[in-house]
Amino acid sequence: MRNGRQVAIVGAYRTKFGELWDYGLRELAFEAIFGAIRDVNNLIERDIEAAFVGNSSASTFGGQESVGPLVVDSVGLVPLSVTKTGGTGASGAIALRSACMAIQSGHHNIVIVCGLEKMTDVTGPEEVNTALAHSIDQEWEARQGLTTTGAFALMARKHFDEFGTTKEHLASVAVKNHENGSKNPKAHFRNRINIEQALSAKIVADPLGIFDCSPISDGAASVVLSSAEKAKDLSDNPCWIIGSGQASDYLALHDRSSIVSLSATRFAGEQAFQDSGVSRDDINLVELHDNYTIGEIMAIEDLGFFPEGQGGYATLNGQTSLNSEISVNPSGGLKAGGNPLGASGVAQAVEAVIQLRGEAGSRQVDDAETALLHSVGGSGALAVCHILTRN
Amino acid sequence: MRNGRQVAIVGAYRTKFGELWDYGLRELAFEAIFGAIRDVNNLIERDIEAAFVGNSSASTFGGQESVGPLVVDSVGLVPLSVTKTGGTGASGAIALRSACMAIQSGHHNIVIVCGLEKMTDVTGPEEVNTALAHSIDQEWEARQGLTTTGAFALMARKHFDEFGTTKEHLASVAVKNHENGSKNPKAHFRNRINIEQALSAKIVADPLGIFDCSPISDGAASVVLSSAEKAKDLSDNPCWIIGSGQASDYLALHDRSSIVSLSATRFAGEQAFQDSGVSRDDINLVELHDNYTIGEIMAIEDLGFFPEGQGGYATLNGQTSLNSEISVNPSGGLKAGGNPLGASGVAQAVEAVIQLRGEAGSRQVDDAETALLHSVGGSGALAVCHILTRN
Numbered sequence: 156m157r158n159g160r161q162v163a164i165v166g167a168y169r170t171k172f173g174e175l176w177d178y179g180l181r182e183l184a185f186e187a188i189f190g191a192i193r194d195v196n197n198l199i200e201r202d203i204e205a206a207f208v209g210n211s212s213a214s215t216f217g218g219q220e221s222v223g224p225l226v227v228d229s230v231g232l233v234p235l236s237v238t239k240t241g242g243t244g245a246s247g248a249i250a251l252r253s254a255c256m257a258i259q260s261g262h263h264n265i266v267i268v269c270g271l272e273k274m275t276d277v278t279g280p281e282e283v284n285t286a287l288a289h290s291i292d293q294e295w296e297a298r299q300g301l302t303t304t305g306a307f308a309l310m311a312r313k314h315f316d317e318f319g320t321t322k323e324h325l326a327s328v329a330v331k332n333h334e335n336g337s338k339n340p341k342a343h344f345r346n347r348i349n350i351e352q353a354l355s356a357k358i359v360a361d362p363l364g365i366f367d368c369s370p371i372s373d374g375a376a377s378v379v380l381s382s383a384e385k386a387k388d389l390s391d392n393p394c395w396i397i398g399s400g401q402a403s404d405y406l407a408l409h410d411r412s413s414i415v416s417l418s419a420t421r422f423a424g425e426q427a428f429q430d431s432g433v434s435r436d437d438i439n440l441v442e443l444h445d446n447y448t449i450g451e452i453m454a455i456e457d458l459g460f461f462p463e464g465q466g467g468y469a470t471l472n473g474q475t476s477l478n479s480e481i482s483v484n485p486s487g488g489l490k491a492g493g494n495p496l497g498a499s500g501v502a503q504a505v506e507a508v509i510q511l512r513g514e515a516g517s518r519q520v521d522d523a524e525t526a527l528l529h530s531v532g533g534s535g536a537l538a539v540c541h542i543l544t545r546n
Numbered sequence: 547m548r549n550g551r552q553v554a555i556v557g558a559y560r561t562k563f564g565e566l567w568d569y570g571l572r573e574l575a576f577e578a579i580f581g582a583i584r585d586v587n588n589l590i591e592r593d594i595e596a597a598f599v600g601n602s603s604a605s606t607f608g609g610q611e612s613v614g615p616l617v618v619d620s621v622g623l624v625p626l627s628v629t630k631t632g633g634t635g636a637s638g639a640i641a642l643r644s645a646c647m648a649i650q651s652g653h654h655n656i657v658i659v660c661g662l663e664k665m666t667d668v669t670g671p672e673e674v675n676t677a678l679a680h681s682i683d684q685e686w687e688a689r690q691g692l693t694t695t696g697a698f699a700l701m702a703r704k705h706f707d708e709f710g711t712t713k714e715h716l717a718s719v720a721v722k723n724h725e726n727g728s729k730n731p732k733a734h735f736r737n738r739i740n741i742e743q744a745l746s747a748k749i750v751a752d753p754l755g756i757f758d759c760s761p762i763s764d765g766a767a768s769v770v771l772s773s774a775e776k777a778k779d780l781s782d783n784p785c786w787i788i789g790s791g792q793a794s795d796y797l798a799l800h801d802r803s804s805i806v807s808l809s810a811t812r813f814a815g816e817q818a819f820q821d822s823g824v825s826r827d828d829i830n831l832v833e834l835h836d837n838y839t840i841g842e843i844m845a846i847e848d849l850g851f852f853p854e855g856q857g858g859y860a861t862l863n864g865q866t867s868l869n870s871e872i873s874v875n876p877s878g879g880l881k882a883g884g885n886p887l888g889a890s891g892v893a894q895a896v897e898a899v900i901q902l903r904g905e906a907g908s909r910q911v912d913d914a915e916t917a918l919l920h921s922v923g924g925s926g927a928l929a930v931c932h933i934l935t936r937n
């Protein structure tokens with residue numbers, strides 16, 4: 156990053172995402188963090204200087220607010236400093252950014268980041284839906300009956316009206332991400348689907364059907380970050396975080412100048428590109444926030460890969476498929492990969508590391524050198540972007 | 547701080563704490579942040595580069611998880627980057643520490659920190675108590691019926707047994723803090739009480755009575771932080787954050803080696819002293835986490851101002867009263883000042899700034915040059931310390 160000293164990812168791991176009936180928050184943290192630690196060369200646990208935890212809603216889902224200490228406790232790292240960041244679906248990405256700043260500040264050299272969420276088997280489906288609606292404006296939206304899915308449905312409807320985007324365009328996002336997810340052993344869904352299946356699926360909030368929505372998942376992901384000085388000892392193939400951006404937007408949709416674009420994504424993306432000094436042409440793969448299919452269409456436009464209004468057409472044309480023009484969500488994204496809120500942003504970093512190391516197997520992006528990560532909070536009130544490179 | 551470049555507080559403000567029926571989260575953020583901005587010389591809002599928000603439980607209290615964007619939106623600062631940190635009662639202190647690191651990292655020069663919590667008039671008293679118990683171990687403690695007050699009652703009972711601490715010692719903490727609070731126009735409670743009143747009060751969790759517990763409060767506090775280069779232009783009397791420490795402990799009481807001491811406080815305090823290079827003798831005032839009276843007694847021991855077991859005796863002797871041996875909680879602390887969870891840690895910084903500037907009126911600590919701040923999350927699973935100085 157142009158701002159401050161360099162930061163490397165030297166270890167990365169994600170659990171399988173899905174309905175993990177045998178896992179609570181403790182088990183998720185344990186598997187993810189020790190997975191990441193084992194991925195580092197000769198890392199002794201006492202060399203870890205701080206932990207950063209991304210979690211959205213453990214309190215509303217399962218009555219546990221002290222998730223930071225719980226994570227550190229679960230992996231035997233007490234009395235480690237632990238900072239929990241929250242920003243609904245962007246919680247993990249914010250944790251990653253905060254951890255970078257902690258290293259750049261000079262306070263720490265080696266830190267762990269863990270994003271996690273336990274969404275199934277903690278409360279009823281209705282309570283989960285209510286809790287998810289806490290991410291949008293409570294007073295002006297949720298209390299009037301709007302849900303997060305409803306908010307994205309409004310965006311989709313407007314995108315249809317302004318640009319001719321269709322349900323088939325939306326479906327093509329889901330088809331692509333299920334195709335990629337089928338190649339990812341850690342994905343929540345590994346089944347391929349076709350356009351017809353997506354189009355004929357049950358409607359959740361018109362025009363969004365069940366295949367337009369990312370699932371309710373349990374899961375955790377973790378990365379070990381290090382300063383440049385330490386990185387060489389800790390990894391043979393460190394990945395470098397070369398750019399970071401974070402921005403906000405008005406919380407309620409009615410206050411925004413447009414709802415066919417997420418302005419927070421535009422600002423965060425632009426910051427990350429400026430911070431890194433790379434251009435869009437340098438990006439080989441993007442892990443972005445497809446909490447809904449319309450979210451991916453808006454994101455590839457807002458991040459500058461396709462002109463406004465062209466995201467749906469481009470996806471249906473195959474321009475975002477694996478090893479096409481730009482590989483978008485090779486992991487399967489949130490749609491097929493799963494969306495345990497606090498984990499998602501960190502899982503994107505894990506996928507980027509796997510890709511940049513060339514270890515992604517059948518979903519490998521050819522000659523992957525530079526990756527862009529993108530997370531969204533709520534209905535777009537917050538966005539975070541990071542750019543990673545292998546050299 | 548020895549770690550990284552210097553950070554100054556150039557503006558500070560807190561709202562009154564209490565049952566603020568006319569205030570929601572938006573109004574709290576608005577008053578606190580504009581209060582802090584007005585306290586800075588010639589600060590133009592667009593010069594603010596990021597926001598850090600401390601909030602514990604807006605989702606469980608009022609159904610609003612996206613508190614970061616809500617705060618930025620409320621003060622017209624969209625698309626500002628906003629990072630929300632959560633750590634129950636330590637949420638605000640973690641936000642302060644994260645904001646320091648953001649400046650030290652080189653990413654930002656001027657940032658705002660806002661801690662806030664809306665606890666009354668959002669849900670029923672029973673729901674608030676349930677939500678507060680989310681700060682302790684849900685699986686091993688809260689689900690079995692333990693509350694946060696119950697956890698501190700266990701610590702108090704053990705402290706009684708080991709050191710001869712008495713209910714009169716606890717009462718002396720409350721009497722002192724109500725005396726100090728009576729001199730603070732922003733305090734939740736401004737009434738003086740005497741030992742007899744405290745001793746005869748209704749029991750909440752034996753041996754803790756109602757005067758041993760900090761109240762359920764609404765409130766917000768905000769500070770503007772700046773890099774050293776900018777500080778001179780922004781303030782005639784900047785306060786410097788010269789030390790910072792943060793540590794964790796086992797979440798459940800049964801896992802800890804002792805419950806008459808908070809080990810996280812010991813680690814965080816020691817780190818802050820080492821980071822700052824000052825000694826305990828240099829500290830003129832302490833704003834510490836007296837969520838319960840026993841909490842203050844343990845804290846003055848754990849922070850090294852009195853030997854283990856002597857905190858209660860010292861308080862009853864008047865050694866922690868205003869302008870005695872060490873002035874502890876001149877603001878009235880959480881007990882009389884109020885305890886809106888996410889706001890408390892930032893309000894401690896505001897009090898330190900007022901004291902270090904010599905503007906505290908009848909509660910002024912004589913020749914206040916150096917202050918120690920101390921926040922606790924849950925039943926001690928997390929602690930954060932900062933050391934501030936006026937030069």
